[in-house]
Amino acid sequence: MIDIRLRKRRGEFALDVAFHLAGPGVVALFGRSGCGKTTIIDLIAGLLAPDDGSVHLDEAVLYDARRAINVAAERRRIGYVFQDSRLFPHMNVLRNLRYGEERTPGEQHVGFDEVIALLGLTHLLRRRPHELSGGERQRVALGRALLSHPRLLLLDEPLASLDLARREELLPYLERLRDRLSIPIVYVSHQFEEVLRLATHVVLLQGGAVVAQGDVVSVSLTPELRAIVGSEALGAVLEGDIEAVDATSGLARLRVGRGTLNVQADGLAVGRRLRVQLLARDLILAVQPPRGLSVRNCLEGKILRMTPEEAGAELVEIDVGGATVMAKVTANASTELALAVGRHVWVLVKSVALRGHVYPATAMRHATAGPEVASASRRVAREVGAWNP
Amino acid sequence: MLTFAEWDALRLSLSVVLRSVVLSLPFAVAIAWVLARRRFPGRTLFDAFVHLPLVLPPVVVGYLLLVLFGSRGPLGALLERTFGLQLVFTANGAALATAVMSFPIMVRAMRVSLEGVDRGLEDAARTLGAGPLDRFWSITLPLMMPGVLAGLVTAFAAGLGEFGAVITFASNIPGETRTLPLALYTALQTPNGESEAARLALISFSLGLVGLLLSELLARRLRRRLGP
Numbered sequence: 024m025i026d027i028r029l030r031k032r033r034g035e036f037a038l039d040v041a042f043h044l045a046g047p048g049v050v051a052l053f054g055r056s057g058c059g060k061t062t063i064i065d066l067i068a069g070l071l072a073p074d075d076g077s078v079h080l081d082e083a084v085l086y087d088a089r090r091a092i093n094v095a096a097e098r099r100r101i102g103y104v105f106q107d108s109r110l111f112p113h114m115n116v117l118r119n120l121r122y123g124e125e126r127t128p129g130e131q132h133v134g135f136d137e138v139i140a141l142l143g144l145t146h147l148l149r150r151r152p153h154e155l156s157g158g159e160r161q162r163v164a165l166g167r168a169l170l171s172h173p174r175l176l177l178l179d180e181p182l183a184s185l186d187l188a189r190r191e192e193l194l195p196y197l198e199r200l201r202d203r204l205s206i207p208i209v210y211v212s213h214q215f216e217e218v219l220r221l222a223t224h225v226v227l228l229q230g231g232a233v234v235a236q237g238d239v240v241s242v243s244l245t246p247e248l249r250a251i252v253g254s255e256a257l258g259a260v261l262e263g264d265i266e267a268v269d270a271t272s273g274l275a276r277l278r279v280g281r282g283t284l285n286v287q288a289d290g291l292a293v294g295r296r297l298r299v300q301l302l303a304r305d306l307i308l309a310v311q312p313p314r315g316l317s318v319r320n321c322l323e324g325k326i327l328r329m330t331p332e333e334a335g336a337e338l339v340e341i342d343v344g345g346a347t348v349m350a351k352v353t354a355n356a357s358t359e360l361a362l363a364v365g366r367h368v369w370v371l372v373k374s375v376a377l378r379g380h381v382y383p384a385t386a387m388r389h390a391t392a393g394p395e396v397a398s399a400s401r402r403v404a405r406e407v408g409a410w411n412p
Numbered sequence: 413m414l415t416f417a418e419w420d421a422l423r424l425s426l427s428v429v430l431r432s433v434v435l436s437l438p439f440a441v442a443i444a445w446v447l448a449r450r451r452f453p454g455r456t457l458f459d460a461f462v463h464l465p466l467v468l469p470p471v472v473v474g475y476l477l478l479v480l481f482g483s484r485g486p487l488g489a490l491l492e493r494t495f496g497l498q499l500v501f502t503a504n505g506a507a508l509a510t511a512v513m514s515f516p517i518m519v520r521a522m523r524v525s526l527e528g529v530d531r532g533l534e535d536a537a538r539t540l541g542a543g544p545l546d547r548f549w550s551i552t553l554p555l556m557m558p559g560v561l562a563g564l565v566t567a568f569a570a571g572l573g574e575f576g577a578v579i580t581f582a583s584n585i586p587g588e589t590r591t592l593p594l595a596l597y598t599a600l601q602t603p604n605g606e607s608e609a610a611r612l613a614l615i616s617f618s619l620g621l622v623g624l625l626l627s628e629l630l631a632r633r634l635r636r637r638l639g640p
Contacts, residue, residue, distance in 0.1 A: 096535075096539060097538045097541050097542055098541070099539075100541070101539060102539065105532065105536060107532070109532050109536040111537075113555060113637065122537070122540050122542075122550075123540030126546070127540075127541050167540065168539070168540075171539070171540045171541055
C-alpha cells in the first residue's frame with residue numbers, strides 16, 4: 024500500500040498532489056516535462072523535503088509534516104532508478120549491484136541470483152559502467168535498486184535516454200519486474216505507450232497538480248489526457264480476456280464488452296488478459312450493420328457523447344456494452360450520417376490497425392504469475408516490435 | 413659525486429616535505445569539502461584566509477608562525493608543555509612552515525576535483541542506504557581522488573622549494589632545517605660555492621620534474637579507471 028500527499032513550493036512552481044495504491048502494481052505519473060513528476064519522486068525518496076503532506080508505505084510513516092516525522096532518505100528503503108542511471112563509475116557492475124545489498128542486511132525478499140537472471144546481467148558483472156550500453160546501464164541500475172530490498176521502487180523515465188530499439192529491449196524486463204515481484208512501483212513517464220504497457224493506476228499531472236487519475240481504461244477516456252497527448256495519439260484503452268486463438272492466422276479473439284475483437288497476438292494462451300488501445304483516428308463508424316467488408320472487427324454500440332474537436336472534426340464516444348471506445352470523425356460525415364447521442368452505431372476497426380497497440384495486461388488479477396507470463400509477454404513484444412533476445 | 417652536506421640537504425628536504433604533506437592532508441581534504449559543499453556566513457572571508465599564504469610574503473608567514481608557535485607564543489608554549497614538542501629551530505618547525513605555505517595549493521586542487529563530483533551519485537548512494545560518512549568514504553573520496561593526488565604531488569613539489577617561511581621560522585641549521593633551497597642560498601653566500609650551488613639547483617630541478625611527471629601519470633591512470 025502506498026499513500027502519498029505532498030505539497031511543495033519552488034519559486035513560482037507549486038506542487039500539490041495526492042494518490043493511493045492499494046496493493047502491488049505500477050502507479051504511472053504521466054505528464055509533459057516540467058509538470059513536477061521528478062519532483063514528486065524526489066520528495067517520496069526523501070531527497071527533497073516537502074512543505075507539507077505525508078508519505079505512507081504499508082504501515083510505515085516515512086514523512087508526516089503534522090507529526091514532524093521525516094525519515095532520512097538512506098533509511099526509507101525506497102529504490103530509485105534515475106533517468107541517467109547514476110552507476111558509480113569507480114566500481115564494476117558487481118560492486119554497483121552489491122552496494123545497496125550490503126547496506127540493507129536482514130531484509131531479503133529478492134535474491135542476488137534471481138535479480139541477475141531476471142535482468143540478464145550475468146555476463147556484465149566484471150564490466151565497468153562506461154563499458155555498458157545505455158540499456159545495459161539501466162538494467163544494472165534497476166538491479167542495484169532491487170538488491171537494496173526496497174519497499175517501493177521509483178523509476179524516473181528509465182527509458183527516456185534510450186533509442187527506440189533499446190527501449191523495446193528494456194520494456195519486457197520492466198514487465199517482468201511488475202509481474203514477478205510484489206514491490207509497488209511509481210513510474211514516471213511522458214510516453215503514454217509506456218504507461219499503457221506497464222501501469223495499473225495512472226496519475227495525470229499538469230503544472231504540479233493532479234488533473235485526473237484512475238485505471239488506464241478510465242483515464243484513456245478523459246479530456247485531460249487528450250489535452251496532454253493531443254488528438255492524434257488519442258484512443259480508448261480496452262481490456263479483455265482471450266476467448267479463442269486461431270492457430271493458422273495467429274489472431275486471438277478478445278471479449279470486449281458485448282462484442283469481440285480479433286487482434287494479432289500469436290502465442291498467447293486462452294484466458295490471458297490483454298490491453299488494447301483503439302486509436303480514435305483508426306475507427307470507422309457505420310449507421311447500418313456493415314456487409315461485404317474486409318474489416319475483421321465490428322463492435323455494436325450506442326453514442327454516449329459527442330465533442331467538437333479542432334479542424335472540423337468530432338470526437339464520438341460509443342458505449343459498446345460495458346466498454347467505451349472513441350472515434351474521430353469529420354464534422355461533415357457526422358452531419359451526413361446524422362450522428363447524435365443515443366444513436367445506434369457499428370464501430371469498425373482493422374486488425375492491422377491494432378498491431379503495436381496490444382499489450383499483456385498486468386498479471387495482478389491472475390494470482391499465479393509464473394514463468395508462463397514472462398514468456399508470453401516476450402512473445403508479444405516480439406510481435407510488437409524489435410525485441411532482441 | 414654529491415658531498416655529505418648535499419646528501420644531507422636532499423634527505424632533509426624530502427623528510428621535511430613528507431612530514432608537511434602528511435600533516436596537511438586531512439585538514440586540506442576537510443577544508444576543501446567545507447569550501448565546496450557548505451554555505452555559511454563568512455565563507456568568502458574563510459576562503460580568503462585559507463588562500464592568504466599564496467599572496468603574503470613568506471617572511472610574513474614565518475614571522476606569524478614565530479609569534480604563534482615560538483617558545484613563548486600561545487600555541488608553541490602549549491605544545492611544548494603538553495607534548496614536549498619544540499618547533500622553532502627544528503625539522504618539525506620547517507615542516508610546519510612548509511605545510512602552511514603549500515596548504516592553499518593542496519586545498520585548491522582537491523576542491524576543484526570535489527566540485528566536479530556529480531552529487532547525483534551521492535543521492536543515488538543515499539537511496540541505497542548509505543549515511544553521510546559512508547557516502548563520503550565510498551563515493552565522494554574515491555571520485556575526488558585524482559584531485560587529492562594532484563594536490564599531494566603539487567604541494568610536495570612546491571614544498572621542496574619553500575625558503576622564506578622556513579628560514580624565518582626554523583632558521584638555517586645544517587642537518588636540522590637546512591633544506592635544499594637553504595643549502596643553495598648558503599652555498600651562494602660561501603666563497604667558491606658556485607659549483608655546489610649548481611649541483612643543488614640541478615637536484616631541485618630534477619625533483620620538481622619527477623614530481624610533476626609522476627602526478628600526471630597518476631592522474632592519467634585514475635582517469636582511465638573512472639572511464640570517460
